[in-house]
Amino acid sequence: MARATPATPGTTPPPGTPFEFTVGLLQNGALELKWKCSNPSGTVGTIYEVKRSIGSGAFAFIGVSGVKMFTDETLPNGAMPATYQVTAVRSTARGNPAQFTVNFGIGGGGGFAITSVTEGTAATPVKLAA
Numbered sequence: 189m190a191r192a193t194p195a196t197p198g199t200t201p202p203p204g205t206p207f208e209f210t211v212g213l214l215q216n217g218a219l220e221l222k223w224k225c226s227n228p229s230g231t232v233g234t235i236y237e238v239k240r241s242i243g244s245g246a247f248a249f250i251g252v253s254g255v256k257m258f259t260d261e262t263l264p265n266g267a268m269p270a271t272y273q274v275t276a277v278r279s280t281a282r283g284n285p286a287q288f289t290v291n292f293g294i295g296g297g298g299g300f301a302i303t304s305v306t307e308g309t310a311a312t313p314v315k316l317a318a
Contacts, residue, residue, distance in 0.1 A: 200228055200230075200231055200278075200281070201228045201281075202228075202276075202278070202281040202282060202283050203225070203227050203228070203231070203234045203276030203277065203278045203281060203282070203283035204225045204226040204227045204228070204276055204283050205225065205276070205283050205284040205285075205286050206223040206224070206225045206236065206256070206274040206275075206276060206283075206286040207223065207224055207225070207286060207307075208223060208224045209221065209222070209223045209274075209286075209288045209305070209307055210222040210223070211288075211290055211302060211305045213301065213302050214259070216261070217263070217265070218259050218260060218261040218263070219259070219260045219263055219270075219290065220257070220258075220259050221238070221257065221258045221259070221260065221272060221274075222256060222257045223236075223256050223257075223274060223286070224256060225256055225276050225283075227276065227278070227283075231278060233278050233279065234276050234277065234278045235252050235253065235254050235276075235277050235278070236252060236253045236254075236255075236256065236258065236274055236275070236276055236277070237249070237252050237274070237275045237277050238250050238251050238252065238253065238258045238260075238272060238273070238274055239272070239273040239274075239275075240260065240263075240270055240271065240272050240273075241270070241271045241273070242264070242268075242269075242270055242271075243268065243269070247271075247273055250262060252277075258274075260272075268291065268292050269289050269290060269291045269292065270289070270290045270292075271287055271288070271289040271290075272287065272288055272289075272290070273285045273286070273287045274286050274287075286307070286308065287307070287308055288305060288306060288307040288308070289305065289306050290302055290304075290305050291303045291304045291305070291306075
């Protein structure tokens with residue numbers, strides 16, 4: 189009886205690029221970041237690498253998430269603006285990073301507030317969580 193030759197594994201495309209960011213300011217001052225990401229069909233194990241740049245500084249790794257959400261509890265007071273970079277990662281495959289910038293100011297009650305959020309270099313407005 190002849191042995192069947194195993195099928196050659198196919199190449200799985202890299203993870204998708206995050207989009208449609210939503211940002212919310214929590215009562216404790218942390219930022220809740222959410223996004224959407226369309227990953228290739230049939231793939232599992234995608235995580236999201238999150239980096240942050242404050243002002244014009246370099247991006248620094250601040251964490252990973254196994255879901256399309258991350259809470260930044262390390263944002264220093266008075267950080268203006270904060271730019272986030274989110275990259276989908278699966279094994280050794282990396283998607284294209286996406287960026288959005290959060291601008292802060294003083295709210296009506298005199299507290300810390302988000303004044304605007306823009307996505308990418310085209311300054312597309314981002315939704316603020318209610």
